[in-house]
Amino acid sequence: MIKVRQLVKRFGQTTVLDGIDLDIQQGEIIVVIGPSGTGKSTLLRCLNFLEQPDAGTLEIGDLEVDVTRATRQQILAVRRRTAFVFQNYALFANKTALENIAERLVVVDRWPEEKAQVLARKILERVGLADRADAFPVSLSGGQQQRVGIGRAMAAQADVILFDEPTSALDPEWVGEVLSVMKTLAEERQTMLVVTHEMGFARDVADRVIFMDEGRIVEQGPPSQLFESPRDPRTRSFLRKVLSENALIGE
Amino acid sequence: MDILDFDYMLGLVPVLLSYLPLTLAMAAAGMALALVLACLLAVIRVLKLPVLNGFTMLFISFFRGTPLLVQLFLFYYGLPQVLSFLTAINGITATIMGLTLHFSAYMAESIRAAIIGIDRSQTEAALSIGMTNGQLMRRIVLPQAARIAAPTLMNYFIDMIKATSLAFTLGVTELMGATQKEASGSFLYFEAFVTVALIYWGIVELLAWLQRQLEHRLNEAYRR
Numbered sequence: 001m002i003k004v005r006q007l008v009k010r011f012g013q014t015t016v017l018d019g020i021d022l023d024i025q026q027g028e029i030i031v032v033i034g035p036s037g038t039g040k041s042t043l044l045r046c047l048n049f050l051e052q053p054d055a056g057t058l059e060i061g062d063l064e065v066d067v068t069r070a071t072r073q074q075i076l077a078v079r080r081r082t083a084f085v086f087q088n089y090a091l092f093a094n095k096t097a098l099e100n101i102a103e104r105l106v107v108v109d110r111w112p113e114e115k116a117q118v119l120a121r122k123i124l125e126r127v128g129l130a131d132r133a134d135a136f137p138v139s140l141s142g143g144q145q146q147r148v149g150i151g152r153a154m155a156a157q158a159d160v161i162l163f164d165e166p167t168s169a170l171d172p173e174w175v176g177e178v179l180s181v182m183k184t185l186a187e188e189r190q191t192m193l194v195v196t197h198e199m200g201f202a203r204d205v206a207d208r209v210i211f212m213d214e215g216r217i218v219e220q221g222p223p224s225q226l227f228e229s230p231r232d233p234r235t236r237s238f239l240r241k242v243l244s245e246n247a248l249i250g251e
Numbered sequence: 252m253d254i255l256d257f258d259y260m261l262g263l264v265p266v267l268l269s270y271l272p273l274t275l276a277m278a279a280a281g282m283a284l285a286l287v288l289a290c291l292l293a294v295i296r297v298l299k300l301p302v303l304n305g306f307t308m309l310f311i312s313f314f315r316g317t318p319l320l321v322q323l324f325l326f327y328y329g330l331p332q333v334l335s336f337l338t339a340i341n342g343i344t345a346t347i348m349g350l351t352l353h354f355s356a357y358m359a360e361s362i363r364a365a366i367i368g369i370d371r372s373q374t375e376a377a378l379s380i381g382m383t384n385g386q387l388m389r390r391i392v393l394p395q396a397a398r399i400a401a402p403t404l405m406n407y408f409i410d411m412i413k414a415t416s417l418a419f420t421l422g423v424t425e426l427m428g429a430t431q432k433e434a435s436g437s438f439l440y441f442e443a444f445v446t447v448a449l450i451y452w453g454i455v456e457l458l459a460w461l462q463r464q465l466e467h468r469l470n471e472a473y474r475r
Contacts, residue, residue, distance in 0.1 A: 048379055050375050050378065050379060076381055076383065079378065079379060079380070079381040080380075080381035082379075083379070083380070084375075084376070084379035084380075086372055086375070086376060086379075088372055090370070090372035090373055090375060090376035091373075091376070092373055092376065092377070092390075092391050093369075093370070093373065093395060093473070094391065094394050094395045094398075103380065103390070104380040104381065104382075107382060107386050107390055108380060108381045108382060108386075136473060138473050152376075152380065156380060156381075
């Protein structure tokens with residue numbers, strides 16, 4: 001169980017997150033949607049201190065952190081209980097696919113190398129890349145790189161995996177394979193918080209969809225409710241825009 | 252009369268080569284120490300560690316801003332007058348010290364540039380899996396920076412080998428010092444210095460060839 005209370009983030013004069021409250025149940029799959037620049041990514045990045053939030057509290061399991069007074073130890077603890085999937089994959093260029101996944105187990109969790117490799121191999125199999133274990137990121141396609149990125153997050157066995165627009169940088173031909181790996185994870189009830197523009201994924205996979213605008217959570221609910229009968233005019237206008245675009249490209 | 256006394260030169264080669272190990276040892280020791288120091292300085296600069304960053308900038312500024320020869324004289328002839336524990340320092344140690352400090356200042360800047368050149372998102376990824384700053388540097392950043400900085404660092408090593416010839420001014424009989432002695436015995440200055448020049452040149456060319464091999468291997472893992 002994860003509890004976020006009154007999370008605030010400012011960049012200079014601009015308030016990017018304006019008091020976010022969010023509860024995430026274990027095994028819940030949440031998709032965050034909303035116009036660009038409304039703080040969706042910033043929310044994810046604040047949850048593991050890639051950005052230092054300006055106010056609020058964060059609770060992950062039995063770990064409680066006042067973000068303004070977080071110690072280095074607390075920040076490390078939060079990062080070790082969360083995992084992050086980046087828009088641009090951000091694989092370690094000097095490590096093979098297998099090493100990218102095993103890295104955390106060896107360095108952070110201090111597993112023996114062999115044990116880490118066994119788990120990393122299993123994960124590679126699950127993301128469908130068992131045959132590319134020794135490939136360096138540069139020789140993998142975008143879709144393959146992102147699947148390794150997801151594998152790296154899976155290795156963390158984290159309380160939640162944070163997905164920051166995981167398919168936005170991909171060529172259209174690779175989007176499907178990445179989404180299908182994410183769907184498998186969702187079926188296994190891996191807790192996920194996903195920022196995405198893939199409305200189909202949100203509708204099919206999410207337990208709850210959150211619509212954010214201007215640094216606030218405007219509306220949230222099960223996808224059927226949010227997509228079929230949104231209450232807030234901002235949600236309606238956003239959905240009208242993106243869904244008609246999706247309809248145009250034949251979704 | 253011939254322009255060059257070839258027999259003299261041929262006879263001189265083995266004599267001079269017997270001093271080559273000392274020259275190479277000073278360069279190797281200087282390089283190893285300079286690498287360690289340069290990495291530390293570069294990391295301090297990149298992470299902008301408080302206080303240390305200021306000292307580092309002053310250090311780099313001084314050692315890049317003054318001639319190596321001045322620094323060597325300062326360590327060997329100057330400092331022992333005020334710091335009595337340095338009186339025991341010999342020319343070889345002073346040379347290695349001078350080379351280390353001087354070259355680490357240059358190398359720190361090229362390592363820093365290499366570190367900055369690495370995609371920032373990899374740093375974020377490393378932090379996101381819970382690595383400490385130290386682990387991030389050792390496991391992800393420095394290995395990649397080393398690959399980027401390798402050609403430049405190799406150039407500094409080549410430069411350092413040639414710079415060991417300054418040790419002769421501190422009374423060390425290394426390659427250059429030995430040549431000087433031989434030349435003043437035989438009065439064949441031209442032959443002696445042409446010979447030593449060829450020896451330095453040969454070593455540098457050999458290293459340049461090794462550098463190309465090394466770069467080829469370092470890049471292999473990154474080729475598509």
